[in-house]
Structure formats: structure tokens, C-alpha cells
Amino acid sequence: MPKNTTISGNVEEYLELLYKLGPNGERVSTSMISENLKIAPASATQMLKKLAVKGYVEYSPYKGVVLTEEGLKIAKKITRKHRLLERFLCDILKIKSDKIHDQACEMEHVLSDDAERALCHLLEQPNKCPGDSVIPECDLKFTTCEECKERKEVDVEEVGKRNENLISILDLNEDKKGRVSFIRGDHKVIRRLLDMGITIGAIISVIKVAPLGGPVEVAVRGSKLALGRDIASNVFIEACDEMGC
Structure with missing residues (x-):
């Protein structure tokens, strides 16, 4: 998966929303996207076509859009970072609940993979965010959290990423x-x-x-x-x- 520096925050927001609206591979309508983002349907359609060209979604007019395997990887990654950050803001920094979501939105796009991993260790591998939504699993080539902790000195680049979505x-x-x-x-x-x-x-x-x-x-x-x-x-x-x- 490309690093976040090569993927714009706007693209990540779209993929994250598609994962939220269709977490199990359901097709999402353009109207649902435009309503959630509070933009015109035409603007949503234009962006979806761009995402399709990049290989992140499969888009069919009047049939909606679904994430590809590559799009799903990116969507789960940014969703994971967002929900870990919400957990951190709530549990460690004690930020007021009504400010947590917006703050996490600002931070998720600049959080490195190494920082994400360290944050997971600090929080002791949480499985849900404060709003009770499941935090997606990490994409590192570990079979257990214990294995990840045992090799915490090894950088993410050395560990490598899974090819498949679990x-x-x-x-x-x-x-x-x-x-x-x-x-x-x-x-x-x-x-x-x-x-x-x-x-x-x-x-x-x-x-x-x-x-x-x-x-x-x-x-x-x-x-x-x-x-x-x-x-x-x-x-x-x-x-x-x-x-x-």
C-alpha cells in the first residue's frame, strides 16, 4: 500500500466513508456519499470516477460503488488510525467526547505507521473506539499482538505488510x-x-x-x-x- 504521503487526505476521507457505509463489501450509492459529505451528487460522482481510475473502487452509474481490495486496505488503515486516535484522546488525554472525532480526523492523515503501532502498544491493543465501533486489525506481518510486542524494536518497513485483507x-x-x-x-x-x-x-x-x-x-x-x-x-x-x- 502506498504511504499516506502519496495519498491525499481527500482520497482517504472518501475511502474511509465507503468503508463506514459498506463495511462488508456492500455497494454504496452516490446519494449516500453526497449526503454524508454534504456535497452535490455531481461532485461525488466526479471523485468516484477518479478513484476508479486509480483502482481504489469499482464504480457503475446507477449501481453505486464498492471498494476494491486495494481500496479496502487503505480504507481500513485510515479507519484504524482514526479509531486508535479516538481511544488515545479519550483514555490518555481525557479530551471531551464531543471534540474527539474532529480532532482524530485532523490527526489521522499525518500519523505514521510506526506511530500507529506504538500507539496500539500504549493502549494495549484495543478492539473498539469510544463509540463502540470495532477497530480494524493491523496490516503488519504478525500472527499475534504478542509477537508484535516481542519485536517492537523492529521498524514497520522491516516487518512488512500483509498482501491479503483479513x-x-x-x-x-x-x-x-x-x-x-x-x-x-x-x-x-x-x-x-x-x-x-x-x-x-x-x-x-x-x-x-x-x-x-x-x-x-x-x-x-x-x-x-x-x-x-x-x-x-x-x-x-x-x-x-x-x-x-
């Missing part, structure tokens, strides 16, 4: 499966999951998602488990395609 178990559709690639949380979380057979590389499938915030029933290593949503949202997988994992 999704949490919570976002995996019923009757679909994927390979566990990243676990967010401390050693207690990792140990708890290990005891259940959920380890890096394990193939996991969703059987049923209970309504009204109930648990997620999954199958892993021949066993069926009921996971609370908090823990399911912190296990990230690479979804299997039609050819399998």
Missing part, C-alpha cells in the same frame, strides 16, 4: 470457512483460544450466528464451539475461496 470470524458468513491468520489480544486471549483448538493456521467455519448479540457457533478441528462476539471479533481469518483453503 476479516474477523464475526464477519464470516454462515456455512463459509477460512484460515486463522491473526489473533488480537494478550497472552491470556491466545491461551484461551489455544485451549479451544483455535490456533494460527486452523481452518474454521461458521455454523450459526445467534441474533441479538448472541454467540457465534463455529466448527474447528472437528469440534463445535460457541464463541462470544467479543472474542470472535478478535480472531481474523483469510476467507477460503470456492477452491478451498
